[in-house]
Amino acid sequence: MAEVLVLVDHVDAEVKKVTFELLTAARRLGEPSAVVVGEPGTAGKLTESLAAYGAAKVYSAESAEAAGFLVTPQVDVLSGLVGSVSPAAVLVPATVDGKEIAGRLALRLGSGLLSEVVDLDGDGVGAHSLFGGAYDAKARITKGTPVITVLPGAIEAEAAEGAAAEEAVEVPAQDASKAARITGRRPVEAGDRPELTEASIVVSGGRGVGSAESFEVVEKLADSMGAAVGASRAAVDSGYYPHQFQVGQTGKTVSPQLYIALGISGAIQHRAGMQTSKRIVAVNKDPEAPIFEIADFGVVGDLFTVAPQLTEEITKRNG
Amino acid sequence: MNIVVLVKQVPDTYSERRLAGADHALDRESADAVLDEVNERAVEEALQITEAQGGEVTVVCMGPDRATDAIRKALSMGADKAVHLSDGALGGTDAPATARALAKVIGTVEDVDLVIAGNEATDGRVGAVPAMVAEVLGWPQLTFARKVETDGSSVKAERETDAGIVNVEAGLPAVVSVTEKINEPRYPSFKGIMAAKKKPVSVLSLADVGIEVGEVGLAGAASQVVASAPKPPKAAGVKVTDEGEGGVAVAGFLAGEKLV
Ligand SMILES: Cc1cc2nc3c(=O)[nH]c(=O)nc-3n(C[C@H](O)[C@H](O)[C@H](O)COP(=O)(O)OP(=O)(O)OC[C@H]3O[C@@H](n4cnc5c(N)ncnc54)[C@H](O)[C@@H]3O)c2cc1C
Numbered sequence: 005m006a007e008v009l010v011l012v013d014h015v016d017a018e019v020k021k022v023t024f025e026l027l028t029a030a031r032r033l034g035e036p037s038a039v040v041v042g043e044p045g046t047a048g049k050l051t052e053s054l055a056a057y058g059a060a061k062v063y064s065a066e067s068a069e070a071a072g073f074l075v076t077p078q079v080d081v082l083s084g085l086v087g088s089v090s091p092a093a094v095l096v097p098a099t100v101d102g103k104e105i106a107g108r109l110a111l112r113l114g115s116g117l118l119s120e121v122v123d124l125d126g127d128g129v130g131a132h133s134l135f136g137g138a139y140d141a142k143a144r145i146t147k148g149t150p151v152i153t154v155l156p157g158a159i160e161a162e163a164a165e166g167a168a169a170e171e172a173v174e175v176p177a178q179d180a181s182k183a184a185r186i187t188g189r190r191p192v193e194a195g196d197r198p199e200l201t202e203a204s205i206v207v208s209g210g211r212g213v214g215s216a217e218s219f220e221v222v223e224k225l226a227d228s229m230g231a232a233v234g235a236s237r238a239a240v241d242s243g244y245y246p247h248q249f250q251v252g253q254t255g256k257t258v259s260p261q262l263y264i265a266l267g268i269s270g271a272i273q274h275r276a277g278m279q280t281s282k283r284i285v286a287v288n289k290d291p292e293a294p295i296f297e298i299a300d301f302g303v304v305g306d307l308f309t310v311a312p313q314l315t316e317e318i319t320k321r322n323g
Numbered sequence: 324m325n326i327v328v329l330v331k332q333v334p335d336t337y338s339e340r341r342l343a344g345a346d347h348a349l350d351r352e353s354a355d356a357v358l359d360e361v362n363e364r365a366v367e368e369a370l371q372i373t374e375a376q377g378g379e380v381t382v383v384c385m386g387p388d389r390a391t392d393a394i395r396k397a398l399s400m401g402a403d404k405a406v407h408l409s410d411g412a413l414g415g416t417d418a419p420a421t422a423r424a425l426a427k428v429i430g431t432v433e434d435v436d437l438v439i440a441g442n443e444a445t446d447g448r449v450g451a452v453p454a455m456v457a458e459v460l461g462w463p464q465l466t467f468a469r470k471v472e473t474d475g476s477s478v479k480a481e482r483e484t485d486a487g488i489v490n491v492e493a494g495l496p497a498v499v500s501v502t503e504k505i506n507e508p509r510y511p512s513f514k515g516i517m518a519a520k521k522k523p524v525s526v527l528s529l530a531d532v533g534i535e536v537g538e539v540g541l542a543g544a545a546s547q548v549v550a551s552a553p554k555p556p557k558a559a560g561v562k563v564t565d566e567g568e569g570g571v572a573v574a575g576f577l578a579g580e581k582l583v
């Protein structure tokens with residue numbers, strides 16, 4: 005069976021969930037080989053969890069420089085491996101880094117690129133969700149080794165046993181005149197809440213929340229349900245909540261089991277990031293707010309009375 | 324400091340977007356077309372740099388004839404000149420071929436120190452064209468920047484992604500892409516709009532920049548859309564007015580759906 009290369013997304017010696025989703029998708033096309041690019045000593049800590057999701061091989065590409073340059077080390081390692089093992093495909097997470105790595109790799113290989121697939125079948129046909137879920141499309145690659153980025157959270161990870169046989173590969177030396185040097189990192193503070201794109205419940209606040217202080221109302225409801233907190237662009241632009249939590253066209257795309265919108269009007273650009281959520285609840289003072297058009301359950305009312313009451317109800321049920 | 328800004332004309336996100344025809348290509352005629360908002364911010368960043376350090380801003384755009392409107396908007400903000408790659412054979416060009424073509428066009432502009440692009444277009448959302456342009460040019464990429472600083476020989480940027488903030492640094496020439504949080508773009512003044520009408524826009528064909536017809540368009544695409552359809556609209560939900568029991572009602576709905 006042909007190998008399928010999967011670029012491992014990892015942070016602080018842990019494999020990110022999206023990697024398991026990619027390994028699951030890779031098994032439909034062939035035998036998954038996980039590719040770890042990082043500082044010396046990285047891969048050893050990851051093999052156990054990679055084995056649990058069916059990685060037959062783990063290519064460890066480790067060097068001090070691997071973490072010191074932006075995306076080029078990963079592109080160099082993957083293109084080298086494509087040359088030596090002729091995989092059936094290369095799967096990369098559709099994160100910011102992943103999309104750039106995949107794009108450069110496709111270009112270097114002269115291959116086609118499928119961007120942000122939400123599903124992948126055994127023939128390599130990828131499903132896309134376009135314009136914020138308003139459109140579905142299917143596409144396939146017609147040239148070269150397929151390079152495919154997969155949207156985090158779209159494919160359910162299924163455990164499977166893999167040998168995870170480790171094999172070291174070289175990280176080509178980086179040329180500082182052609183690549184950007186990383187001089188500092190400030191990782192997002194994880195906190196206690198689940199990650200926005202991984203959460204099964206998201207509670208978001210909009211301009212209607214009115215201030216940074218009052219976002220506490222949104223956070224309290226989220227915490228009562230073990231949810232992630234999101235925000236509209238108007239809320240972010242007004243300084244109520246940090247940018248990394250923006251949901252929408254130019255923010256995150258989320259597709260949780262439940263999305264609760266508090267004081268959000270439901271502009272088309274906001275809907276683009278959340279309308280594929282399984283269930284949508286909206287609270288808005290304005291009965292004409294467009295968010296009600298896509299809400300499964302809408303409350304016309306003041307979020308400052310409805311949300312705390314809901315928090316209390318949920319706390320009661322859980323208690 | 325000579326800067327090229329990559330701008331794209333996209334269907335207005337406020338209008339309905341769809342795919343059409345046997346090729347399932349974006350129906351660019353059915354929607355209003357605008358200069359992508361993030362590209363206004365890319366122009367703004369370039370203007371701020373050249374206003375402080377001197378130099379020229381050249382707008383580069385690949386797109387159909389009517390993309391002229393987007394180019395004029397960028398010129399009316401204050402960019403000096405533009406190069407427009409426009410050719411009937413370009414329809415349906417995929418991301419890798421777009422990056423190769425843009426790199427060729429950038430090659431026609433003299434002494435470029437910096438290329439500034441948007442981080443991600445609102446139509447395709449590939450989010451990788453700037454990185455791919457850097458790959459073709461063999462220049463460093465400093466992408467998804469929420470802050471950019473340059474002294475004329477090197478460039479520093481704060482990259483903001485899901486993973487947090489990463490500081491990156493490289494020598495020039497380099498490719499930068501900016502996020503929507505980098506600045507507030509200026510409105511074109513009346514004077515700017517009038518001046519833009521006289522600024523040079525050179526329209527190039529594929530032959531002018533040495534690209535074969537088979538390298539671009541649907542013929543040159545390395546991927547193929549095999550099916551597309553609009554998602555069926557959702558059935559309307561329940562709407563209640565809060566009379567003191569709104570939160571309880573939501574809790575009841577969630578319990579019924581086994582969501583709490
Ligand atoms: C290119 C582009 C990209 C964009 N990308 C995004 C994006 O990624 N994400 C995004 O969200 N937007 C995006 N936008 C902006 C979008 O068009 C809207 O401006 C934005 O979503 C509005 O946010 P909002 O609903 O919080 O604010 P508003 O539209 O001002 O709505 C606030 C709502 O709160 C309600 N309200 C006020 N007080 C209360 C109260 N006490 N209780 C209950 N309800 C109350 C009001 O009735 C109103 O409906 C983009 C726009 C453009 C042009």
Ligand SMILES: Nc1ncnc2c1ncn2[C@@H]1O[C@H](COP(=O)(O)O)[C@@H](O)[C@H]1O
Nearest residue numbers: 329330385440441443444449450451452
């Ligand atoms: N056809 C094009 N013409 C000019 N610039 C483009 C074009 N396509 C993409 N770009 C640039 O690349 C950025 C990111 O686009 P994308 O990678 O397609 O999401 C855009 O904001 C533009 O700056």
